[in-house]
Amino acid sequence: MPTTDRYATSRAMIERARKSLTGGVSSPFRAKFPVPLYFQDAHGPRAIDVDGNEYIDYALAWGPLILGHTHPKLVEAIGRQASRPHCYGAQHELEIAVSEKMCAMVPCAERVEFTSSGSEAVQAVLRLARAYTGRNLILKFEGNYHGWLDSVLLSYRGGAEDLGPIDDLRVHLNSKGQVPNSVENVVVAPWNDLERLKRILDQRGQEIAAVITEPVVCNSGCLMPKPGFLQGLRTLTRECGALLIFDEIITGFRMATGGAQSVFSVTPDLATFGKALGGGLPLSAFAGRAEIMELIVTGGVGYGGTFNGNPLSLAGALATLEELAAHDGAALAHANAMGLAIAKGIAASAAEYGIPAVVNGFGAALSVHFTKLAEVRSYRDYLQSDQQMLARYLRLILDEGIYQLPDGRMYVSAVHTQREVDQTVEAARKVFAEMAA
């Protein structure tokens, strides 16, 4: 039936879904898109919704699709594995192949362990850090996301009243139903601010088991670390005997084949990986120094997971890592170059129409901000971005066939090409023209 609503079928489907699937979505984050779309197909960098609209996909399943959709090597690897046993709950060779690859690629990885979600991987490294140091407190940074579980869903979002004064940060809960005393096990610090961190560590450093950080804060506006910040973290954690944990669930196998740690030449004690690691299959991992990692087998640190080391996911991971490692990491170099071209193009188009915008990020992960600030370097800068303008931009650019995350983030894959870059920048120009009118 002809309709003027280009999203009519998606809207009808979510109405139907709401009667059986809570809120109509499998993750509440997905309800935040301007229109929660249903997809019928996707290839490479493009996806087609059930109304037949085609998009350049910059959501990429919230990060995993580093090789785009249905990459032939991945399809072939999963297909081969699909006709073999799906789960052993025991050892098989793919575990060795992928962990060996990770040890070769990632500087901190002397040992690797697989699990299913990023949230689980984070819990494992925090437990390891507490066991290894015999200390309880974890220092996390405001605005950093480390999964949805009680121990870390803290000081991630909230208004200025939650944040408190920058020199006296309060840890605050981010969910109803969260165990209230989660806040007692965590100290929070402003990100990209070594001076303030030093002051906190001078007072409480001896109680802190680990400092955990996203090396680039992709979850709050793709904040890049100031020169020396990550190096400073390394020095300060060593001085007080705390471990340094990089949460590379996003940056790992997206920023570079060795993760952000290889780009910034800072090797943490432990790191977490997920998303791009499986290329779209459910897989995460943690890795780090052997003497710490081995505690989960020999040191009495509790850990488990029925689906850990799942063969189908590991087949996907092996194909993904092989593709990313080929030709000296050309795939990620390309993804990052395409992303930087998009960032430049969007920023220039915004300037052309007098729209105050900043595009942050490292290329394969970007974030569009509407702000009068010259740069967005801290979580508090990020919170100043104009959310209404962003919502309008996202709604308009969706109509132009650009699909990006509801917080303004864009992920770029190894199969986005100059054609996608040009089309995206042109779409942004058109939207800015309308916003400026």
Ligand SMILES: Cc1ncc(COP(=O)(O)O)c(C=O)c1O
């Ligand atoms: C940096 C970071 N850590 C942890 C997680 C949690 O991963 P998952 O959603 O797989 O549980 C995410 C998810 O977005 C993340 O971005």
